[in-house]
Amino acid sequence: GQQLNQSPQSMFIQEGEDVSMNCTSSSIFNTWLWYKQDPGEGPVLLIALYKAGELTSNGRLTAQFGTTRKDSFLNISASIPSDVGIYFCAGQSDYGGATNKLIFGTGTLLAVQP
Amino acid sequence: GAVVSQHPSRVICKSGTSVKIECRSLDFQATTMFWYRQFPKKSLMLMATSNEGSKATYEQGVEKDKFLINHASLTLSTLTVTSAHPEDSSFYICSARVARDYGYTFGSGTRLTVV
Numbered sequence: 578g579q580q581l582n583q584s585p586q587s588m589f590i591q592e593g594e595d596v597s598m599n600c601t602s603s604s605i606f607n608t609w610l611w612y613k614q615d616p617g618e619g620p621v622l623l624i625a626l627y628k629a630g631e632l633t634s635n636g637r638l639t640a641q642f643g644t645t646r647k648d649s650f651l652n653i654s655a656s657i658p659s660d661v662g663i664y665f666c667a668g669q670s671d672y673g674g675a676t677n678k679l680i681f682g683t684g685t686l687l688a689v690q691p
Numbered sequence: 692g693a694v695v696s697q698h699p700s701r702v703i704c705k706s707g708t709s710v711k712i713e714c715r716s717l718d719f720q721a722t723t724m725f726w727y728r729q730f731p732k733k734s735l736m737l738m739a740t741s742n743e744g745s746k747a748t749y750e751q752g753v754e755k756d757k758f759l760i761n762h763a764s765l766t767l768s769t770l771t772v773t774s775a776h777p778e779d780s781s782f783y784i785c786s787a788r789v790a791r792d793y794g795y796t797f798g799s800g801t802r803l804t805v806v
Contacts (some may be wrong), residue, residue, distance in 0.1 A: 580734055610795070619697070619784045619797035620735070665734060667795075678725060679786075679795060681735045 583666055583682030590656055591690050598685045599650040600666030608669040609642050609649040610679065613662045620665060624651070656689050663687070693719050695787045697798030704775055704805055712770045712801045714785030720765035721787035726758075729782040729800075741768040775805040 583600045590596060600609070608627055612620035624635050626642035626649060633640055639652045649666055666682035694717040704710050714724055722743050727735040739760050740748040747760035757779075759771040768787075772779055784800040 580736075612797075617782075617800065617802065619695075619786075619800045621797070622795070625794070677788075678737055678740055680737070681727075684734050686732075 581666055581668055581680055581682040583685055585685060586683070587686040587688070589688045589690070592657060594656055596653040596656055596660070596687060597650060598664060599648060600668075600682045601648045602668055602680075603647070604670060605646040606668030606670050606680075607646070608677075609640070610667040610669070611638075611640050611649070611651045612665045612667060614665060614684075615662050623664075653687075656687075658689050658691050661687060661689050693787070693794060693796040695721075695785065695796045695798040697785055697801055699801060700799060701802045702804070704803070706776055706805055707774055709771055709773045710775055710803060712772075712783055712785075712803075714768045714770070714787065714798050716766045716787045716796075719787075721768075722765060723788050724762060724768040725786040725788070725795075726760060726768075726770050727784045727786065729784060731782075735784060738770075772803065775803070777805045779803065780805045 581600050581602050610625050611623045613623055614620045624633050624640040629646045630644045631642040637654045664685045667679040669677045669679055696715045696717050698713045724741040726738045728738050729735050737750050738753045741760045741762040743762045743765050749755050762768040782800050782802055785798045786795050788795050
């Protein structure tokens with residue numbers, strides 16, 4: 578199936594450091610979403626982006642919808658141990674309607690050392 | 692907020708048997724639900740889109756007769772893995788979306804182990 582390219586694949590950082598990850602696609606998306614998944618759980622939505630160029634924050638998290646609509650990035654500032662998990666981007670390409678499906682990125686594993 | 696309940700969270704079954712996984716939207720009606728499969732340390736791969744009152748739409752490469760999807764009501768979709776084999780062992784996750792709402796809420800997943 579189709580997937581988005583997400584980088585880096587993994588990150589091992591010290592508590593307090595900032596984190597940046599990005600997602601790129603060869604095709605245009607109208608919506609970009611960022612999720613966090615803990616082991617054995619389903620993904621939890623962190624940030625949703627609906628307009629090209631949009632910059633949205635959720636606490637220490639900031640995400641941007643690229644102007645070309647083919648990329649997005651997520652920043653986490655001042656990381657803490659509970660930020661550990663796998664982060665996925667997801668894109669939705671169809672416009673409108675109720676049956677649009679999400680395409681997921683390959684994921685970024687984040688490990689935070691206290 | 693919207694809550695999606697998935698059951699069971701874990702199931703172990705013998706080869707050749709069938710397993711049913713339920714996905715329920717608890718506080719909203721979901722005209723569309725999605726079923727994903729996730730292998731260890733891999734991303735979520737969409738298997739099918741479940742539409743209330745009509746046939747599911749399967750992604751390329753997903754066997755319709757093996758992964759039966761039923762979406763008989765606005766709050767329940769089921770995925771039945773028929774004649775399960777060890778290679779069907781995986782983490783299955785459902786997602787629900789309210790019509791005209793762009794939020795996607797995920798269930799907590801079902802760990803299927805076929806022995």
